[in-house]
Amino acid sequence: MTKAFNKGDEVTFIGDWDRCGSTYFRHAVVYSCGKKQMVLTDAATGVEMGRYYRPERAELGAGGTFPRMTDAEAHAAALALAENILIKERAHFEHCLTIDASEGYKNSIRKALARLHAPDTASYAERTAA
Helix, strand or coil: CCCCCCCCCEEEEEEECCCCCEEEEEEEEEEEECCCCEEEEECCCCCEEEEEECCCECCCCCCEEEECCCHHHHHHHHHHHHHHHHHHHHHHHHHHHHCCCCHHHHHHHHHHHHHCCCCEEEEHHHHHHC
16 A cells, blocks of 8 residues: 555545434645555644544545545535445434334434434534534
8 A cells, every 4th residue: 555645645534423414524634645644634723633544545435535636526426425325324223123122222213223314515614522
């Protein structure tokens, strides 16, 4: 695997917020990047976001690190991720309802299914302020 980013690169990280259809994006700067992991810092605050990000470019419809995007591009990419998460979660929960299990288990699955909502995206700052 070759690393996709270098120290100082401006990137956008897109991730899942709640496994129910909400996603977020966060603009960052690559603080350091090796072959197996990289460290990102928040572009607005300079605060370290974490040390264990994969140093590879994510694909649209999936979460991960992208070359810097505009806010509009990041919203669109995060929305695609939210839609994919909802598809997978609904399929998983629907499958869980078909297995032979207790009624209590199935009720918990129904509650989890009911928590899924319309795809929703926001910046990290907006998510943490709410």
